[in-house]
Amino acid sequence: MVIQDFERIFQEKIDNEIKIEPKDWMPEAYRKTNIRQISQHAHSEVVGMLPEGNWISRAPSLKRKAILIAKVQDEAGHGLYLYSSAETLGTSRDEMINDLHSGKAKYSSIFNYPSLSWADMGAIGWLVDGAAILNQVMLCRTSYGPYARAMVRICKEESFHQRQGFETLLVLSKGTKEQKDMCQDAINRWWWPSLMMFGPKDSESTNSDQSMKWKIKRKTNDELRQQFVDMIAEQIKLLGMRLPDNKLQWNEERKHYDFGEINWDEFWNVVKGNGPCNKQRLAARNKAHEEGSWVRKAAKVYADKKLKHKKEKIA
Amino acid sequence: MSFKQQKYFYGDIPEDNTGENMSSPKTETKNEWPLWEVFVRSKQGLDHKHVGSLHAADAAMAMENARDVYTRRQEGVSIWVVESKHIHASNPEEAESFYEPAADKIYRHPGFYQLPDEVNHM
Amino acid sequence: MNNYLKDYLLYLADTSLILSQRNSEWCGHGPILEQDIAITNISLDLLGQSRNFYQYAATLIGDNATEDTLAYLRTEREFKNCLIAEQPKGDWAQTILRQFFLSAYQYLVYEKLQAYNNEQLAAIAAKALKEVTYHLRWSSEWVIRLGDGTEESRQRMLQATNELWRYTGEFFITVDYEKEMNIDVADLKIEWMKTVRAIFEEATLPIPDNTFMQTGGKKGIHTENLGFILAEMQYLQRTFPGANW
Numbered sequence: 001m002v003i004q005d006f007e008r009i010f011q012e013k014i015d016n017e018i019k020i021e022p023k024d025w026m027p028e029a030y031r032k033t034n035i036r037q038i039s040q041h042a043h044s045e046v047v048g049m050l051p052e053g054n055w056i057s058r059a060p061s062l063k064r065k066a067i068l069i070a071k072v073q074d075e076a077g078h079g080l081y082l083y084s085s086a087e088t089l090g091t092s093r094d095e096m097i098n099d100l101h102s103g104k105a106k107y108s109s110i111f112n113y114p115s116l117s118w119a120d121m122g123a124i125g126w127l128v129d130g131a132a133i134l135n136q137v138m139l140c141r142t143s144y145g146p147y148a149r150a151m152v153r154i155c156k157e158e159s160f161h162q163r164q165g166f167e168t169l170l171v172l173s174k175g176t177k178e179q180k181d182m183c184q185d186a187i188n189r190w191w192w193p194s195l196m197m198f199g200p201k202d203s204e205s206t207n208s209d210q211s212m213k214w215k216i217k218r219k220t221n222d223e224l225r226q227q228f229v230d231m232i233a234e235q236i237k238l239l240g241m242r243l244p245d246n247k248l249q250w251n252e253e254r255k256h257y258d259f260g261e262i263n264w265d266e267f268w269n270v271v272k273g274n275g276p277c278n279k280q281r282l283a284a285r286n287k288a289h290e291e292g293s294w295v296r297k298a299a300k301v302y303a304d305k306k307l308k309h310k311k312e313k314i315a
Numbered sequence: 316m317s318f319k320q321q322k323y324f325y326g327d328i329p330e331d332n333t334g335e336n337m338s339s340p341k342t343e344t345k346n347e348w349p350l351w352e353v354f355v356r357s358k359q360g361l362d363h364k365h366v367g368s369l370h371a372a373d374a375a376m377a378m379e380n381a382r383d384v385y386t387r388r389q390e391g392v393s394i395w396v397v398e399s400k401h402i403h404a405s406n407p408e409e410a411e412s413f414y415e416p417a418a419d420k421i422y423r424h425p426g427f428y429q430l431p432d433e434v435n436h437m
Numbered sequence: 438m439n440n441y442l443k444d445y446l447l448y449l450a451d452t453s454l455i456l457s458q459r460n461s462e463w464c465g466h467g468p469i470l471e472q473d474i475a476i477t478n479i480s481l482d483l484l485g486q487s488r489n490f491y492q493y494a495a496t497l498i499g500d501n502a503t504e505d506t507l508a509y510l511r512t513e514r515e516f517k518n519c520l521i522a523e524q525p526k527g528d529w530a531q532t533i534l535r536q537f538f539l540s541a542y543q544y545l546v547y548e549k550l551q552a553y554n555n556e557q558l559a560a561i562a563a564k565a566l567k568e569v570t571y572h573l574r575w576s577s578e579w580v581i582r583l584g585d586g587t588e589e590s591r592q593r594m595l596q597a598t599n600e601l602w603r604y605t606g607e608f609f610i611t612v613d614y615e616k617e618m619n620i621d622v623a624d625l626k627i628e629w630m631k632t633v634r635a636i637f638e639e640a641t642l643p644i645p646d647n648t649f650m651q652t653g654g655k656k657g658i659h660t661e662n663l664g665f666i667l668a669e670m671q672y673l674q675r676t677f678p679g680a681n682w
Contacts, residue, residue, distance in 0.1 A: 024407045049465035056461045060673035060682035061505045062454075062488050065461075066481060072464050073477040077384055080470045084368040087350065093370065094347045118673055118682070150367070157388070176680050284466065292468025294593070295529045297346045298586030299372035305585070306373065348469070369471055372582070379575055380471040383478050 014215050019145040022088040030214055034144050035089050036105075037216065039096040042082035043107035045075045047100075047281050051115040052124060060118055067164050068121060074161070078154045085146035101286050103273070108132075110197050112275030119172055119179075119186035125165015127187070127194040130232065133158055134224050135198075143215040166235065173239045187236070188244045195259075196267045198225040226256055233257045350399040351377040353384075355391035363395050371396075441617035442555070443497045444517065447507065448614065448655055449546075450490035451518035454508060456539060457483035458666060462526050472529075475575065479536065482568040489561045509674035513657075513664050520654035521604035523662045530583055530593035534601055537576035541632045542608045543569045545625045553620075577636045584640025594642055606650025 006025045013020065020026055049072050056072065059065035083093045099105035110128055115121070136158065139151040172183040199221040211217045219227075229248075236243055247260035269275070348370040354363035366385050371377035377396040385391065405413060421427050430437065460480035467473025491504035498507075521539060526532050547569055550562035583590040609626040637644055653659065673682070 021407070023404060046465075046470070053465035056464055057458060057669050058672055060509075060680075062484065062491070062508055064682055066484050066488075069461055069464060069477060069481050069484065073387075073474055073481070076465070076467075076470050076473045076477070077387070080369060080384060080474070081367055083470070084350075087368070092347060153367070171681060174681075176677065178677055179680055288466040288468070291528065292472075293346070294587070294589050295468035295472075295583075296348065296372075298590030299376070299582050300346050300348060302582040302586040303373035303376075370469065371471065375578060376471075379475065379578075383475045384471060387478070 011213075014143050014213075017215075019148060020143055021145045029210070030216075031089050033211060033214070033216060034147065035086050035091050038082055038086040038089075038144075038147055038150075039091070039099070040106050040108075042079045042086065042096065043100045043105055044111065045079035045082060047107045047111045047285060048128075049075045049079075050281055050284055051111055051113070051277075052121060054115050055118060055121050058118070059121075064121075064168070071125070071161055071164065074157050077157070081150040081153055082147075085144075085150040088146045089144075097289060101282065101289060103282065106271070108197060109267070109270040109275060110193050111281060112270050112278045113189070113193050114277050116189070117182050117186060119169065119182040120190065122165050122168030122172060122183070123186035123190040125161055125163075126169055126235075127165075127190045127232065128197070129158065129161040129165060131194045131197045131228050133162055134228055134231075138218050138224070141215075141218060166239075169239055169241075173241060183239070184241050187239075187241050191244050192262060192266075193270075195225060195229070195262055196270075198222075198228065200264070200267075229257050229259050348372045351381075351396045352399050352402060353377075353381040354395040354397075355381075355385055356393035357391055359392060363393065366390070368399060374398075439497050441614040442558075443494050444614035445618055445620070446490045446494040446497070446558070447515075448517035450487040450494065450507070451516045452522050452539075452543075453483040453490070454487035455516070455518040455522040455663070455666060456535075457481075457487060458670060459522065459524075459526050460532065460536070463532065468529055476532065479572050479575070482572065486561070486565045486568065489564070493557055493561065505674065509671045513659055513667060515657060516659065516663060516667070517655055517657055518659075518663075519604070519607060520651055520660055521601060523654070523660060523666060524601065524604065525662065527597065527600070528593055530590065531597040531600060533576055533579040533583060534594065534597040536572060537580050537636065538601060538605050538633070540569050540572040540576050541629055542605075542625070544573050544632075545628055546622070549620070549625075573632075580636050580642075581640040584637070584642040591641075594640070598642065598645055602645045603648050603651050604654075606648075607652040607655055610652060610655070612655045 007027060010020070010024075010026060010030075013024075020030075052068065052075075053072050056065065056068050059068050083096060086096060087093060096105065100107065110131075115124065133155070136151055136155050140148055140155055142148045142151065169183050169186075172179040202220045202222040212220075233243065233248060233250075245260045247258060249258050250256075251258045270278070273279075349372075350368055351371055352368050353366050355366045356363045369377065369380050369384055371380045374396060377398075378394060381394045381396050386394070457480045460476050460483065463473060463476045464480070465473065467476060487508070488504050491507045495502040495504060495507060519539070521535055524531075524535065544566065547562040547566040551559050551566055553559045553562070580594070584594045585591070608629065609623050611620070611622050615622060634644060651660075674680075
């Protein structure tokens with residue numbers, strides 16, 4: 001067979017909804033695109049622990065503290081599942097982490113915004129996780145088997161994240177004047193960045209869309225973003241709060257909400273490293289990794305020592 | 316065939332927009348803990364099923380990590396771990412010669428045999 | 438009786454809560470994802486234990502006391518946690534060793550308590566014992582790995598021992614509320630030392646010589662660390678009194 005045959009067979013599998021598994025033949029670009037997307041997704045989970053982890057020590061009740069710890073810990077688990085699925089494509093976790101720490105690999109820009117009040121824990125759960133879940137539900141059907149399986153597991157666990165976020169805000173929205181203000185302020189600050197999570201507009205895309213053809217991705221950025229706006233615009237009514245967008249309005253003709261223009265200048269600046277917390281987030285990850293270096297080494301050396309000892313005993 | 320990708324996706328920031336002012340990495344891969352595959356029995360009476368993988372320095376740690384990572388929500392009552400390098404897998408290229416010869420052995424399946432209705436439960 | 442029981446419950450709860458608070462500082466900052474998850478799991482177990490003790494104490498105290506009023510509205514002098522729990526998390530060696538010392542101790546305490554003639558206390562202890570058994574296993578293995586790992590990890594374990602040993606003495610000093618409840622902790626020392634010796638030996642670490650022991654935590658006299666922990670932990674409850682979260 002020649003390469004074209006392999007490519008044809010590969011595409012036929014995709015078209016017939018047959019998953020691609022690690023040892024199957026795949027175009028090099030498919031492998032690379034998946035490694036890039038899965039590792040960026042993994043990095044997002046791990047960096048995403050920081051803005052929320054920030055509030056664990058200050059959670060206002062023991063119940064909230066337990067929920068928050070469990071949630072941030074879940075994110076570590078999700079990062080782990082995703083790194084593992086990228087590893088099936090022939091990269092190592094250390095390589096991926098090095099790319100993150102060097103600034104070569106990216107993560108979701110949303111985590112470069114600061115978490116400034118307790119209400120941010122609610123807003124992140126409701127808006128940020130809410131946006132992420134739309135993407136993740138779609139990815140449960142992505143064409144690469146290990147990625148799809150990781151996403152199924154993640155979606156199962158994520159379902160409590162958004163609910164707890166909304167509930168946190170619901171309690172605040174019924175609380176004291178200060179709590180209500182805190183709630184509205186958090187929504188104001190997280191609304192636009194969460195819309196940016198879906199990425200640039202579809203119209204920025206000119207060429208044929210390889211990721212769609214390969215079914216790595218199944219919906220466009222704008223489709224998902226609209227789905228999100230429609231969902232949140234309804235849910236916010238239950239909170240008695242408002243979204244910070246004067247142009248937000250139901251469009252009877254489109255059967256969707258219209259909404260204002262995203263500040264793309266801000267979007268690209270945060271991507272390029274100029275967000276409020278880019279430096280702190282990367283510095284925190286670098287620090288944890290570097291300070292953990294002797295720990296990882298010691299465990300490895302000890303394990304090797306024991307193994308050698310065992311072999312000598314047998315010999 | 317070109318695989319140039321133009322469209323950006325959530326969690327998929329293009330490489331030409333990487334930040335310039337990031338610190339350079341201290342590459343360290345030689346101490347990476349080996350990869351282990353994890354199998355979990357979800358309840359007594361069922362088989363262990365592959366659930367994912369993780370890194371651990373030794374078997375005891377792999378077992379504990381599996382417990383912490385894959386059974387946080389009571390997903391299991393028993394765990395197997397095996398270092399990934401010990402798993403041998405069949406090759407997809409050999410799938411035709413491996414699996415297709417079984418396709419025409421229809422007489423291995425009970426439905427192949429037509430019996431009178433009076434013969435119940437056979 | 439109720440007064441002593443109340444104090445005893447608060448002592449158990451405070452120790453678990455403060456250790457949980459310290460361990461949770463690792464969440465997002467662990468040496469590797471797998472261990473980040475592991476130490477956070479322990480933090481959650483300890484938080485759960487403290488809530489069980491607080492909730493029981495709250496029913497004895499009455500007067501609208503809740504687990505949260507007990508955790509968030511008491512002052513430094515009212516907290517009765519062991520001093521070792523409030524020490525900084527330090528490096529991974531210090532966190533591991535502290536966990537090991539305390540888990541080995543909690544194991545003995547809960548083992549006794551599960552047969553105590555107070556059904557509710559016994560039930561909470563029995564549940565906690567299962568968790569602590571795992572914490573002890575996990576931390577023991579890490580003590581061995583680090584003690585017998587590399588030269589650096591060994592040095593760090595020696596340093597951690599040097600730092601923490603002096604806070605283990607108060608485990609075995611029976612204070613008034615324990616005495617009133619007929620709980621003698623002095624005789625737990627032999628068993629505790631047996632565990633520590635066995636693990637230290639496998640870790641090739643020396644048992645420290647006689648050290649002057651710091652005490653007072655169980656009676657509410659703390660190191661300066663506790664004030665900062667409470668200032669951070671209690672800030673929202675103190676800033677917005679009476680609010681629901």
